[in-house]
Each structure stands twice: as C-alpha cells, then as structure tokens.
Amino acid sequence: MATTVQQVYDPGIWHISYWELTIRLVAALALGGLVGLERELGGHSAGFRTHILVCVGSAAIVLLSIYGFAEFSTDPNVRLDPARLAAQVISGIGFLGAGTILRTGLTVSGLTTAASLWVVAAIGLTVGAGFYYGSAVLTVLVVVSLFVLNKLEKKFSRTKRKRDLVLRVNKDSASLSKVVTELHRHGIGINKIIVENEEADTCDRDDMLIVRLQLKLGQTKHFEEVIVSLAAIEGVLGLEAGVESL
Template sequence: MSDVWHITHTEMVLRLLCATTLGGLIGLEREWNNHAAGFRTHILVCIGSTMIMLLSIYGFAEFVNEGSVRMDPARLAAQVISGIGFLGAGAILRNGSSVSGLTTAASIWVVAAIGLCVGAGFYFVSAVSTLFVLVSLFVLNKLEKHWMHRRRAQEIVIKVNFHTGSIGRIVSAFEEHRISLNKFYMKPDEKSNEAAGVKQVMDLHFSFKNPNSEKLLLAIETISTMVDVISLHTHHQLNAKRMKEQIA
C-alpha cells in the first residue's frame, strides 16, 4: 500500500494546531471589531474543515486495495465548501437599506478553505492565505473607510406627526440649503401610532449622496425646530455633540 494514504499521529496533531492558529488569527480580528462570528467560531470552522479533509484523504485508507473502490479525496471537501454557507448566512444582517455581516460571512468561508488546505498538508498556501486575509481585514478596511467615506450616502430618519404639508416643509428645508435628495421612502411607526391614538406617526427615510456636512447640519437644525418633528436620527456621525443639542 502506498504511503500517500498514511499519516502519523504527530502530523495530524500538527495540522490541527496549525488550523487552530490560522483560524484564530482571523477570528481575533473579527472578535476585536465586535462582529457576530468571532475568535472561537473561526477556530471551530477551521478545525472542523481540517478534520474533514484529513478524513477524506486518510480515513478510508483501508479500502484502497479493494478492487471496486476508487478514492476521491475531494469528495468531502466539496461538501464543506457548499455546506459552510449556513454559518455565513447567519452572520448577515439586514436593517432597512443597510446590510452588515457580509465580510464576516466571507471570512468564515475563507477560514473553511484554509482548514481544508491545512488538512491536505498545504501549509505554505494556508499561511500565505491567512496573511492575505489579515491584510485585507486590517489594512484594506482602513483604506476603504478613508477612500469611501465621502462617497457613501448619508441616511437620515425623521419621525413626524404626519399630515398634509409636513413632508413638504421638511423637503423644502433640504432644498433651501441646496442638499440634493437621492432616495426617499416612508413607513408608519406602529409602536408610536398605538400610543398616539388618533395621530398618525410616520418614519421618513431620506438618503443623500455625498452631501456637504455643514449644510446638512444647518438643514437638520431647521427641521428639528418644526412642530411636527418628533425625533431625528442620522446613520453617520456628523457632529455628535451638536446633533444632541439640536434634537434634545
């Protein structure tokens, strides 16, 4: 029987330790930034995929010499790649128009691939891939925030006592300060409507593409003084102290 189908216990332990280390390094970054899947989750995924790869290559070595048996080390590995998606899906959250958790879901999928590489003995590929992933999560994340900060849409949610003319006055306030509206939609605030009785409370969602921060603050100051406005919330930090003073 060929030695390619055999592995020592020492080598198995080495591969599992390698998977724990590499998966932990990526998970540590996710844990540090308070994401849903963190340190332990990434370690478990990496160890699990390494175990399955070891099983796929070496677990059926006793059947190699059987005439009707064909070994396929990639069979179980393919199931890991497709099956790990349920963990990634659990990390993705949608809140209105914003989606979070995509990077964490991708990191889980990559960690599974790294675990498969470790299980197959591809140490160099595993180490280099882990390095690239860490660079992507640490370095490129900061560069992306720096480059894309001014290109991202500014979202504002305004809770109002809805009646004829209330939306028009708010839109006019933005137009007076030369702020172009990108998207707008509104929906009833069910909790407030139950408590308010007759009055109908609506949540107005405004989205602006690359607005001038000073002009937007001036518009917010004007809107916050309107009688119909109950509260105002912005998804991006413009000037926290000034916002609190105006909305309080």
C-alpha cells in the first residue's frame, strides 16, 4: 500500500538571526577585501575599497532577497523567489566593470580588474547565501589567479611586453626613419604604427606629424635610455611614452 509523505511547511527557513547576518556581511567584507588588496597593490583603478563595497553590497542584496520579505512568507498569494534579486547583481555588475576598462592609445587595460569585480560580486552572493565553503574556495582561487599566476605570466611573457609611444616629428625631415632604425638597433619591434598628417585636429603645426607606435619591447631592460636616444634625433619635436603592458 503506497504511503504519502506530507511535507510540513516551516516558515522559519525565511528568517535569519542578527548574529548570522552580521557574520555573513563581515565575511563578505574580509573576502572581498582580500581580492581588492591585490588590485590595490598593483595600482589598479578599482582597488581595496571598491572590491569591498561590491562584495558586501552583493551579500546584502542576496540576504535581502532570501530573508528580507519573510513577513510575507505565510501569505498564500505570495511566492518567494530567493534568487530573483541575486540574478540582477550578475548582470548589473557588468556596468561597473565596464567603467574600469580603459583604452589608452593603442592599448586596452582594465580587463582583469573588470573580471575581478564580477567575480567578487559572486563571492558576495555566495557568502550572503551562507555558502561559506564555496566562497572561501572561490576567494583562494581568485587570489591565486590574480597574484601568483600574474607573477608567472610576467615571468614567461617577457617577450610580449608592449609600450605605447607618441612622437611629434618634423614632416620634412628623415627623423621617422631614424626613429625606426634606432628602435631596431635596440631590439625593439613595432607592432602598430599610426601616422597623423597636418590635417588632423590633434596637430598643432602644419609642418609636424604625429606618429603613434605600439612597441614590442622583448628583452629590452633599459627602455628609458632608448627614450633619451630617440629624443636626441634631429627632427623629433616631442615624445610621450605610455605605461608598460602585456
């Protein structure tokens, strides 16, 4: 004879103690700050406080989504969905991450910081939901990826180092060819080159060219000396070097 098991509804699952709520928010602060610390030490735009705010905010939102409407849990006309607000965090955090992606000249930077903001939001959601083990493992993996793997990437990617260089040269001189020759003499390759003539709005003089170069540094260790030698070339009116990137 078949028996049926009657499930007893427990409204207590929609309630959380103040102590547990505090623990979850503090844990989100600590784990998010751990990821943000690595970004802060690296001098990135979104650093320690930004990651803390994202992580704690995500935890608070998922806590609100699960426990914030407990007073309506006994209403037969209300159907609670604990994942509804949390789902909006995953899509909404993309707008904040997009703000950290910058394009400077020929180089795009900030992609890793944008990704770290997205994953730290996930950490906040897991902590807020009480998934402590998963949040701890996720934080460890993120910190290892950002810190340890970053060191390894720099070690094995020295030949991929890039640098942006903007030159202002005399249009009627042979300075551009001399610049290219000097760069090759130091073992520096050119990935991209953009030349703006006197009709460009960024030019200040009719006899001047603006040349934008993306350089492949390779094993070059003394790039500052290369800059000095380029500045000494006749016909070079000015130059500006961007930050190094991979």
